Amino acid sequence: MPIKVLPPEVTSKIAAGEVIERPSSVAKELIENSLDAGAREIVIEAHNGGVSYLRVADNGCGLSAADVEVAVRRHATSKITKLDDLEHISTLGFRGEALPSISAVAEVEILTRDMGSSAATYLHLENGKIVSREKKSRPQGTSITVRHLFRSLPARLKFLKSSNTESSHIASLVSQYALAFPEVKFQLTIDGRNSLQTPGDGDLRTAVSAVYGLETAQKMLEVQGTDGFMYIQGLASPPSVQRSSRSYLSFFVNRRYVRNSILAKAVETAFEGLLMTGRHPVVILNVAIPPEEVDVNVHPSKLEVKFRNNSSVFTAALKVLRNTLAKSPLPGVRLESENADAQSLWERFPHASVALPSLQTLGQLSASYILAEGEGGLYLIDQHAAHERILFDQIMAQRARKQPDIQGMLEPLSIELSPSQEEVMKHYQGLLAEFGFTIEPFGSRTYLVRAVPAMLDGSNLVETVKELLDEIGAEQDAGQRELKAAQSLACHGAIRAGQQLNSQEMQNLIKQLEHTSQPRTCPHGRPTMIHLSSQQLKKEFGRTG
Amino acid sequence: MKLSCLQENLNKGLGIIGRAVATRTTLPITQNVLISTDQSQLKLAATNLEIAISSWIGAKIENEGSITVPARIFTEFISSLPNDVISLNLKHHTLEIKCGRYEARINGLDAADFPPIPQVGDGFMTKILEEELKQAISQVAFAAATEESRPVLTGVQTEFEGSKLTLAAADGFRLAVHRSNLIEPVKDKVSMIIPAKAYHELHRLMSEPDQEIEITQNAQKSQVLFKLKNIEMVSQIIQGTFPNYSQLIPQTYGTKARIDVAEFQRAIKMASIFARDGSGIARVIVTPGATVEAGKITISARADEIGDNVGEIDALVDGEAAKIAFNARYLSDVLSVIKQAQVSLEVTTPSNPGVIRPVGVDNYDHVVMPMFVQW
């Protein structure tokens, strides 16, 4: 398509704005242009955080000498022509703003050659004006070099962080595109160092391996599914892989890298109770959705999109993720050979569904673990973690019914709270009541507990209440508070390590565990059981090769 | 030390003191048993520092002496010997055991290093028939709390007044109170909190219902001694004040139902099958009978996604219809210690405690706090 300047009725509808905030915004625009140009290989080079030098070179379709002159003008684009086109955008760019905006705040060199041209066109722009043109040689594709970003805007320059920080912004941006486009070979060099290189073989897992490392990549679980008009595909980490930041969540909508709270919520919900608190999974989700179902024209840097129907997107993503997690493997027991064949331990175990194999208890180890035999070998079940999961599910079910099971106290239990616990108590008395506590003030910082959630067996009630208050108080995120409270209660109500169980009790525990939503992890995300496969036993005892 | 005794007696004696041997301990010698001559008998003793049990068996003493040996090895070896005469001979710190053609040598530790078995004999003293005390313990001790955060509740309030002994235990959700008779009245009222665990052990040691048991508190009121025939158990006394429990026993009721214990137990057991997957809730509905027909009690339980059950039993009902929910375990716990054929269940409202008492005797009250449920 030829490059044309958009008519005013279209430009007025475009969510325009300053798109160049920092070096990584330049990188973003240039990479998107390369991808829109069909590049299979993109080389990015940055120096000094991308402020002094940033270059993006591709082997895309390139531009003719005539087109390139138009491309640098404001609202010049080859990607849309009329207002209607905004309704179904399939390219990453569409505003025709990037090149002029960048050249307004930096020195820009463009070297490009399209298929029909015998030589490449070189343009040099300063302050948005073309200062020189030349013919040079270059294979088909485009290289754009941006120097001295914001040199003319010292105020803007002041807002930039250290060059390390800016470099890391660029690196994480390139990583996201590398994950979004596994079929494109990305190469990122920062200050002369090779920072990232993806093979561009079209396999998301190898892209993940390049970005997050081989170990993570190998553990990632395949995510795939359709729901109505949506197709969702990607990779998600098993609960054993946990990260302390949300930055390992990558969402791509129609291959556009976006930040999206709906998808983030779906991930969070799918992993609820599988991860330790404050921990996050690694997830890459590609959502393919008809262009008319999503509005990409809402954010100046196109980082956000709006779905027409949020709840159907949420439901679809949740469903697909849950299906994946249901197949997540048990952590295997590794005996001696830490690295030898560690991979095969995971794969030998059939993970057809979330259900547990039927287990026969053999005995109790250290008064803490239940030994059980089941299909495919030996299982070691952490009695506390398992019971925690059972109670957690009960608590959640009772909450869903808005009907906690409550046990009255024959004699009110008096507890003395710290000043901060008292604050929490005053604020969250309602929440405590929802869980089944009846607690009344009784003089200075003393409270009377008149009823407690039935799943508490009565031991250490004072501690339970205090710790619950501490946990609720420490949780900043209002949405997490309830979950925290439920986890805390499940933990306190659960049988402890060190408690002798008879075989009837062990069998009951396992049976109840089977009925839970996630029998393999406790609400904090730790495993409830580990598995030593028959094959592994054979191997460890030298019975097989 | 040199002596001989019968394998049968030694084995039995070791079985008696075995429960007082420390299992997990920071003081390794408490995993040993103390063997010493005591006049014309052999005294065996063990302590885990919470309780100490001593037992005496008949023996032919040649030389006096004492030693401690590892409890597990000694007990296991003795129990596998034939029932014959065993001779024990201490040479330095090695105990030589001979029995017929079997012999063994076990290295011991000096008896002087063994924690002294407390001497209790200088304070309050009374006597009770074993049968009485045994029943009192069985109906009360299980209601004590098992955790340590409120130490007094892990104990059983033990009160001597006049010719009555009252035992009471509570764990915050239930209260059991039992009254029995002493052989002779005591002069002053005395009360002490004895660990429920110690009572459980004492209960286990009781095997002669008609025997008198002597109960002695030391002058410091820190320890109590139970003297059975050839067996003594000393327990620490829990320091503190037991809550005033009598005010927790409801004085009136709105509904009183007389129920057959065995039927009640069966219905609770069935409810437990469904209740255990939830919070153990057994819902009890009491329906008074018409003038001629009997009343009834229905007991039901349900578990999410699994199912539910209802059982109905006949009852003699006095008062209005009532409903109340209990933790099924609390009901089965109390029913299993009642010897009488019938119990009465008294309730007032769904949120006030219920009381269970055996019918025909007036020595036991069991108060259970209900669960608050939607009906």
Ligand SMILES: Nc1ncnc2c1ncn2[C@@H]1O[C@H](COP(=O)(O)OP(=O)(O)O)[C@@H](O)[C@H]1O
């Ligand atoms: N790397 C590239 N390869 C080929 N064409 C490019 C490249 N970069 C920019 N262009 C052309 O320049 C036009 C303007 O780019 P830009 O200002 O980023 O606007 P937009 O991407 O929104 O169309 C694009 O529409 C495209 O035709």
Ligand SMILES: [Mg+2]
């Ligand atoms: Mg663009």
Ligand SMILES: [Zn+2]
């Ligand atoms: Zn946990």
